[in-house]
Amino acid sequence: MNLLAIETATENCSVALAAHDTIYQQSEVAPQRHAQLVLGxxxxxxxxxxxxxxxIEGIVFGQGPGAFTGVRIAxxxxxxxxxxxxxPVLGISTLKALGYSVCQQQQPAEQSRILVANDARMGEAYHCAFRWENGGLTELTAEQVSNPDNIETSDYDLYVGxxxxxxxxxxxxxxxxxxxxLPTAQAxxxxxxxxxxxxxxxxEQAQPSYVRNQVVQS
Incomplete structure (x- = not known):
């Protein structure tokens, strides 16, 4: 099917289209310019x-967590x-897309554990743990936002973010x-x-994932 994907939750403004058994993509690392770039x-x-x-038969979007403004743009x-x-639409975790993009490149061993952690500003980090299996990622923890001092980093095979x-x-x-x-629409x-x-x-049923209630525009 002709599936469009949009990811703007980080500094990477990324759009991709699956059509004709091919992935077409455009992206640019352009903080503060996503609103100007994405429709183009x-x-x-x-x-x-x-x-x-x-x-277009369906749309996928990075639902966050990430920069509040970036998530809202998507x-x-x-x-x-x-x-x-x-x-119809489907929201997918920006953290999962980030981990998946690295796993696609690095092809870790089956059952590898991946910790994805992105700067959430305000002295905190968004993070989530995954397991790589059968070419995909299975969540091991819920998405969270934490003080970095409280993030457990032992026993992982890949660290991303x-x-x-x-x-x-x-x-x-x-x-x-x-x-x-960086997360990509291709991921x-x-x-x-x-x-x-x-x-x-x-x-009407699609929801962003902000993880925390207190947000700042970034």
Whole structure:
């Protein structure tokens, strides 16, 4: 199916389209410019696939956690497109997409444990643990936001995310961490394609994941 994906929860503005058994993608690391870039990226991937908006059959979005403004941009764009096109949507964790993108590149051993932790600002980190199995990620913990001093880092095979270079409490694993990795819309597609038809919902039921109630625009 022709599936569009949008990820703007971090500094990476990323859009991808699955069509014709091909992934078309556009992305740019552009903090504060997501609102200006995202719809243009949508049009670019459609042009690359020689499709129109009316050919989109579903939309996947990074639901956070991440920068409040970035998450809201993705939700707003997806709301507008899904309502106009009358297509279902599926929100996927930004932390899961981040871990998946690194696992796709590194191909860790089956049953490897992955800790994903991103800088959440305000002296905290968003984090979640996963297990790599059968080419996908299984959640081992719920998404949380914590003081980095309280994040347990032992017994993991991969460490992914900006928190490992931002916080002194986590820098002891910096040499084995993929701290510069960013979530991508292509990773969202990889996670969504096997489950989209079973788990997609009407846009009215889609919800962002902020994890914490206190947010700041970033």
């Amino acid at each position: 990226f949508v049009e670019q991937v459609l042009q690359q696939a020689q499709l129109s908006r009316q050919d 939700v707003s764009v997806v709301q507008g497109l899904a309502l106009a096109l009358d297509v 900006s928190a490992f270079k931002t916080f002194d409490a986590l820098k002891h694993v910096e040499s084995v961490a993929y701290a510069d990795a 969202l597609l990889g996670l969504a394609l096997p489950i989209f038809l079973q788990q997609a919902v009407p846009i």
